[in-house]
Amino acid sequence: MKRMWRKYLTVFVLAGLSGGLLLQTSQSVQQAEDELRRLEKSVDNERETIRVLHAEWAHLNRPDRLESLAGQYLELVPSSSDQMLVDPAVQLPDPFKPAIPSVKPAYLMNAQPVSIGSASPSSVVKPKTKPSKSDESFNDLLDNVQSGGGE
Amino acid sequence: MILRRLRIHSIKIAGERSFAIDQARGRLVLISAVFMLCYMVIAARVIDLTVIQGYLGHERTASLQEASSSVAAIARADITDRNGVLLATTLKMASLYADPNLITDPEGTAKGLVKIFPELSYGDVLQKLQSDKHFLWVRRNLTPHEQYVVLELGQPGLGFEHEDRRIYPQGELSAHLVGYTNIDNHGLAGIERSFDxxxxDGKPLTLTIDIRLQHALRREVQKAMSDFTAKAGAGVIMDVTNGEVLAGVSLPDFDPHKAGAADPDAIFNRLSLGVYELGSMFKIFSTAALLETHGSPMSTTFDAREPLKAGRFTINDYHAQKRILTIPEVFMHSSNIGSALMGLEVGTKALKNFYTDLGLLTPMEIEISEIGKPMVPDPWGEVSTMTASYGHGVATTPFQLTSAVSTIVNGGFFVKPKLILSAGNDNQNKSDLRVVSPQTAESMRKLLRLVVSDGTGKNADVPGYSVGGKTGTAEKIGVKGYDRKRLISSFVGAFPMENPRYAVMVMVDEPKGNKKSFGYATAGWVAAPAVARVVSSMGSILGIPVRTHNGAPEISASLKKYVSFEDE
Structure with missing residues (x-):
């Protein structure tokens, strides 16, 4: 009789153990699934954020905005054709080698501004310094989207 | 073991009791067999789940997951320019709504919202939040950051509705070519419509447009329009070797986000849908036709002393020379009389065929669906031949004209305008359909250069880039016949003329003369300087090396012996 009890006890303990193990496994699976869902959601969110940032980047780098910013803050104007190079035969008076090798053709390195008869004034581009819409922020753009496109 | 003990007992027990014990044993065996079967099924299922599906089914679940996530993420694809700059994209926009019934602390919530969105007024928001409705929009189209800050308020009565919205980061810059969509994200115009x-399906597109050139062209067409208080304008930059449209501008333009509210005149695509009588630019084609069909030498002369009577028309010269002109002189002084005589010499049928070969008389093919049908004289008699030689009576789109000019200057290979950048290198995209011979193409290049170096297009010259081109000043059709005051001034140029790579066309609708142009509103004063500014910008944007002649004669120099400069 005593031996039988011991056997029953073993069986019950084993059953209890395996039950507990099963519960724990299922719980951890559930947790892992929750974590997975959370991660997937955050990946989706990050992707969406990246898309928004891409759009914002493109919007802030609009050529007209860059041009007006350059006009405001840089003392540079677009180069005109008579400021550009290039006669492979002519050497710069004081040629120097660039620190980083250039991918440009070698002769450009030795280029010298060429002197051609002066351009008619109309051929030199003068950027408008302040186009009206240059300060439009990305949020203003998003505000514009309100009504969507066409009807 | 219990069974065995029973068996031991059964040996001792006999009779009625032994039957009962046998029966019990049989039942026990049956029950344990059923249990064993159940456990075996469970064991088999466990092995199936863990081993078979766990290892072998791995790929299946992964692909299943991917499919489900891509179904969720399938948004209308991006459109980019040739350098990968975003022209159109889709963003998931959150719009904030409130359920006032669920809001516990209207004052606090309103304060919080006003802090996040300074443009909202506290009174308005509070009034909204205290109403007894169940759904109220607070603000549309929030950025992810704003959304995050609103969530931090922790109000259960605030919620978000997510919608995919089409965004055009470049605004109106390429609105006519890229097009726009309606609120359900269906394309209504441009590339958005033709590739809806x-x-x-989530497949992105790359256009041939270069947004930097697009901007430079738009700036210069705009400047020409405002300098000469013009009504409208258009401009094209095309790669003459393969017809890729590097920039296309139609002004006035519109904000594609608010296309529904835009003026129909602004939405109208002047590049591919608008057809215009472009005037003297057609002399490029009639002269090429003469050189191609008759092989006439440059010294061939045409009598431009008297205005030409043709039916009820009298053909006059705008820049009248009143003498006998050679081919280069007709071209550089833009003599209508001379061109009309050239047209007669080519002949009606040959001229019509030549124009058709250049794609000027039939609707063009391009990847957008806004395509205008050219206006062609019908019936086409001898008078039509004469007027069509200098671009009257024939109306085409700016895209068509630019590609026809590209066809002539690139050495004679047919060019079709393209908006979608195709994979592969430039040589693969080159057409091998020849329209004019290399000799004609070269003569035309010289003639076009002559117009800029010595003729009506001097203002289009940019030192070092050897621009060639042709002016075109056409009178618009008014109430009775042509209206001398309402002009369309245009210029089509190509450079560098020794081996052309780019064609630039600028058209200005109804310019009015100003002080700087001495009151003139003709192409040489309006459109030619604009083209020069575009070419100059292109030079610095694309880093096009300038050419020096180093004393070598210009390409147009060989024609100068046919030109008499005595009257200048």
């Missing part, structure tokens, strides 16, 4: 399905 394709984009909807």
């Amino acid at each position: 399905r394709f984009l909807g």
Whole structure:
């Protein structure tokens, strides 16, 4: 009789153990699934954020905005054709080698501004310094989207 | 073991009791067999789940997951320019709504919202939040950051509705070519319309446009329009070797986000849908036709002393020379009389065929669906031949004209305008359909250069880039016949003329003369300087090396012996 009890006890303990193990496994699976869902959601969110940032980047780098910013803050104007190079035969008076090798053709390195008869004034581009819409922020753009496109 | 003990007992027990014990044993065996079967089924299922599906089914679940996530993420695809700059994209926009019944602390919530969105007024928001409705929009189209800050308020009565919205980061810059969509993200115009399905399937598109050139062209057409208080304008930059449209501007333009509210005149695509009588630019084609069909030498002369009577028309010269002109002189002084005589010499049928070969008389093919049908004289008699030689009576789109000019200057290979950048290198995209011979193409290049170096297009010259081109000043059709005051001034140029790579066309609708142009509103004063500014910008944007002649004669120099400069 005593031996039988011991056997029953073993069986019950084993059953209890395996039950507990099963519960724990299922719980951890559930947790892992929750974590997975959370991660997937955050990946989706990050992707969406990246898309928004891409759009914002493109919007802030609009050529007209860059041009007006350059006009405001840089003392540079677009180069005109008579400021550009290039006669492979002519050497710069004081040629120097660039620190980083250039991918440009070698002769450009030795280029010298060429002197051609002066351009008619109309051929030199003068950027408008302040186009009206240059300060439009990305949020203003998003505000514009309100009504969507066409009807 | 119990069974065995029973068996031991059964040996001892006999009779009625032994039967009962046998029966019990049989039942026990049956029950344990059923249990064993159940456990075996469970064991088999466990092995199936863990081993078979766990290892072998791995790929299946992964692909299943991917499919489900891509179904969720399938948004209308991006459109980019040739350098990968975003022209159109889709963003998931959150719009904030409130359920006032669920809001516990209207004052606090309103304060919080006003802090996040300074443009909202506290009174308005509070009034909204205290109403007894169940759904109220607070603000549309929030950025992810704003959304995050609103969530931090922790109000259960605030919620978000997510919608995919089409965003055009470049605004109106390429609105006519890229097009726009309606609120359900279906394309209504431009590339958005013609590739609606394709984009909807999540496949991105790359256009041939270069947004930097697009901007430079727009700036200069705009400047020409404002300098000469013009009504409208258009401009094209095309790669003459393969017809890729590097920039296309139609002004006035519109904000594609608010296309529904835009003026129909602004939405109208002047590049591909608008057809215009472009005037003297057609002399490029009639002269090429003469050189191609008759092989006439440059010294061939045409009598431009008297205005030409043709039916009820009298053909006059704008820049009248009143003498006998050679081919280069007719071209550089833009003599209508001379061109009309050239047209007669070519002949009606040959001229019509030549124009058709250049794609000027039939609707063009391009990847957008806004395509205008050219206006062609019908019936086409001898008078039509004469007027069509200098671009009257024939109306085409700016895209068509630019590609026809590209066809002539690139050495004679047919050019079709393209908006979608195709994979592969430039040589693969080159057409091998020849329209004019290399000799004609070279003569035309010289003639075009002559117009800029010595003729009506001097203002289009940019030192070092050897620009060639042709002016075109056409009178618009008024109430009775042509209206001398309402002009369309245009210029089409190509450079560098020794081996042309780019064609630039600028058209200005109804310019009015100003002080700087001495009151003139003709192409040489309006459109030619604009083209020069575009070419100059292109030079610095694309880093096009300038050419020096180093004393070598210009390409147009060989024609100068046919030109008499005595009257200048």
